[in-house]
Amino acid sequence: MKIRRFYATPLFSALLLAGAVQAQYSVTDEIRVLQGFKAGGGSDTLAQLTQPFLRESLGAEFINEYIPGATGAIAWTRLTQQSAKDGSVVSITNTPMLMTNYIMNDAIRYSIDEMTPIANVVTDPGIIVVPEDSPYQTLQDFLTAAEENPGQLTVANSGVGGDDFFSTIMIENATGLSFQKVPFQGDGPSATAALGGQVDASFNNLGNVFAHIQSGSLRPLAIFTRERLDILPDVPTMVENDIDIVAGSSRGYSAPADIPDEARDELIAAFEALKENQEFQETARERAMVLDIRTGDDYGQMVQEMEGQFEEIWAEVKDDVNQ
Template identity: 35%
Template sequence: MTKTVALAATVGLASFAGTAAFAEYPEQPIEMIVAYSAGGGTDTAARTLAPFIEKYLGDGASISVINRPGAGGEIGFTELSQAEPDGYTIGFINTPNILTIPISRDTRYTMEDIQAVANVVYDPGAFNVLPDADFTTLEALVAHAKENPGEVTYGTSGVGGDDHLAALQFSRAAGIEMRHVPFSGAADVRAAALGGHIDMAVLNISEAIELVEQGELVSLGQMGEERWDGAPDVPTFKEQGFDVVMGSDRGFGAPAGIPQEALDALQQAIAQTVEDPEFLDAAAKQMLPLNYRDSAEFQAYLEHLGANLQEIWNETPWVE
């Protein structure tokens, strides 16, 4: 577990210690909305977390996972935003989707409708190429792309996703132009890269690290603030001189106006979960890069990231 997780969880627990109100919440079952289909990575992570959060909420706590897939997450995020803000409807939310959807199209929700509860996962983006590619470092990629503008092809799991936005942000920072090839999912991106059909696979680091460890791909860098423990040999983009931080967060949100008592209890339960050895073992098996943020940290982070994504949209709209 990273120092960030341990420190944040410790601080979170200290701030909540001795609050008698926990005994009063929850008094009825809690529904957790997942804006994606059952069986996917987001759903699996949510269902792994739920029993641990129940455990730390106390005797009788019950959390039901409700899948509301569709429109890239918009259906589930909208339902979350419009639910009664009583603490009994929460959502497992993803970035950048929850932020980019209102930026790129008219929606029935805005981020003002959603209260950040806590973040659990941050899965940094990563650039990955074959070992015999024309470039195997970010510096060499930039040089090659400048010599061959628009010829470097990169695959992602779709327009407007974190992988696509990561490539746009890097291209802007490096002053290069590359050609986007969208696919329907990470598995297709990996297959295209391994088959030599694209020059580079832009994936979350957890989606690529097994192939990197097997020597089938080379990862040029990961886009976290610091290296993920699961990929300690892959340098960050920042280490290589490119101030690019992009990835996918998975955390919890609630309708704006959730009672403080419920917000505090949920934060404490999530903080305890990310310290639980049994959960840590399950997270490691699922290749989940943990990064706990409490409500205030997560809220500030979402606001900062949203402003950054709006700037990217203003300069390079990602509709293709």
């Protein structure tokens, strides 16, 4: 992801001071948003959360284009190599799969150096959910069954290289257990598989399955946070079960490299304004979205650091995964 040192230009400062006053995006009145997963997943959840507020601050419509496949790589290849570099096209960028795609597969040709970081918005913790009629009432029930049936329990994830895929591997490494990993094209289809009883469990993200947890159609067994969350006080963490795993998916927006500074300033200002928007904050809480807004260079630095971390993890596990 191309990081350019960011300074508060007069335009950027003016946009921040304007706050909730509606502006007019200088590039276009329609911004195309490439999504690398099917509708209904974590990327789409982020889009539905942010875009009404971004539309108001930028005065532009957001047109979501769903391009599922290859764990987001098709969309991100299109963003970096086939999209206009004028600020009219952006993409929702999901980590860690944004980087793990090419870390794990030399055939994938894009990289974060070919993107302009705009903003991370949420860091969505991982969670294990099972169907409402599942025999597994607790995490220990689930782990015991996995121990008694090595490689037999089916675990859905959002795709090879995603955070759910990696958290499954980390649990296998930490416990010595093994699961039958079932990849889907996004969190939505993974959750749907659990809802329909097609898999024993889905390793998913809280924001995507929270409504199902509230309705009782999915049962949470454990969450991958350091401490329990206020919105799910009865759901234990992996850490308190002596499995030291904290994981999740961060989701934000990026543009192609070398978009005009003016467009970059305006986009960043729109996301900075979300930090002070009380309606946005409340909407995020209602949807169990854990906000983690980092813009511009800060987002770029975050992604670069994660790239290094997952390069190390993949180097440790790739031989076992590829067997």
